[in-house]
Amino acid sequence: MWTWFYRLASPPSVYRVAAALTPWFLTLAAIVIGCGLIAGLAIAPPDYQQGDAFRIIYVHAPSAWLSLFAYTTMAVAGGIALIWRIKMGHAVAAATAPIGASFTLAALVTGSLWGRPMWGTYWAWDPRLTSELILLFLYVGVMALRPAFEDPSRGDRAAALLSIVGVVNVPIIKYSVVWWNSLHQAATVAKLGRPSMPGSMLWPLLTMFLGFMLFYGAVLCIRLRGEVLNRERQAVWVREAIKSR
Amino acid sequence: MSNSFWSMGGYARYVWPSVAFACAVLAWNLWAAIRYLAAARQRTARALAMAASDSA
Numbered sequence: 001m002w003t004w005f006y007r008l009a010s011p012p013s014v015y016r017v018a019a020a021l022t023p024w025f026l027t028l029a030a031i032v033i034g035c036g037l038i039a040g041l042a043i044a045p046p047d048y049q050q051g052d053a054f055r056i057i058y059v060h061a062p063s064a065w066l067s068l069f070a071y072t073t074m075a076v077a078g079g080i081a082l083i084w085r086i087k088m089g090h091a092v093a094a095a096t097a098p099i100g101a102s103f104t105l106a107a108l109v110t111g112s113l114w115g116r117p118m119w120g121t122y123w124a125w126d127p128r129l130t131s132e133l134i135l136l137f138l139y140v141g142v143m144a145l146r147p148a149f150e151d152p153s154r155g156d157r158a159a160a161l162l163s164i165v166g167v168v169n170v171p172i173i174k175y176s177v178v179w180w181n182s183l184h185q186a187a188t189v190a191k192l193g194r195p196s197m198p199g200s201m202l203w204p205l206l207t208m209f210l211g212f213m214l215f216y217g218a219v220l221c222i223r224l225r226g227e228v229l230n231r232e233r234q235a236v237w238v239r240e241a242i243k244s245r
Numbered sequence: 246m247s248n249s250f251w252s253m254g255g256y257a258r259y260v261w262p263s264v265a266f267a268c269a270v271l272a273w274n275l276w277a278a279i280r281y282l283a284a285a286r287q288r289t290a291r292a293l294a295m296a297a298s299d300s301a
Contacts, residue, residue: 052254059267226285
């Protein structure tokens with residue numbers, strides 16, 4: 001029953017599929033992010049309270065969302081690798097970590113720039129901001145732990161364990177604005193009821209979410225191919241793949 | 246482009262650096278990923294060449 005899954009998760013298959021998907025993801029991401037930026041910065045109306053400063057949401061919210069999504073992907077991939085011993089799980093986790101870390105940094109920096117005019121400060125030890133900073137430290141920890149072992153498979157296992165333990169921080173970030181008093185505004189899009197944003201502001205934001213996800217897919221595919229090559233250097237299929245370039 | 250667009254209602258010094266930083270992160274991600282793949286290819290090609298010379 002699982003044969004197809006194991007075949008799909010085999011290194012040659014992952015390398016081939018990632019190579020085929022990259023140009024599609026990259027082209028679509030460029031178009032969608034371009035449209036989202038124009039719509040968010042030029043077409044969407046200013047907020048009645050925050051004025052044009054609210055436009056930072058169009059780069060801040062997708063970065064923050066991606067930081068959580070990439071971490072969850074990393075933990076799930078690590079879990080799959082540990083439970084089913086699918087070694088491509090470790091490759092996906094290793095490829096995801098620097099992408100997630102960079103978007104966590106983007107979320108923190110853009111949030112800080114948004115905080116200055118709205119809260120009067122670049123930084124506060126607020127639950128949402130602090131938990132997002134912890135997420136950045138977790139990413140750095142996972143990236144530092146992997147090469148810290150002489151045996152790469154032990155490094156992979158240790159990094160997977162840390163990412164699984166750290167995944168508890170994801171719901172803390174998400175619900176920090178509900179559980180504690182926070183300077184940060186409550187959820188505007190991902191609410192059980194209707195989003196508290198008018199459509200003219202919402203659709204550019206959803207476009208940017210989609211664009212960032214497509215971009216993540218493209219960069220993940222490129223990094224994954226590098227990971228596969230690094231891990232499968234001795235395999236016969238790698239020789240063929242390198243020769244056919 | 247009109248002046249009001251660039252001034253962002255007086256918030257230009259917060260909005261534009263945010264957009265610029267996010268774009269820089271996107272560009273860095275792409276550049277770093279391409280470089281990572283190129284380095285992996287180079288290392289693999291070198292390992293294959295060494296293996297071939299050893300067996301010859």
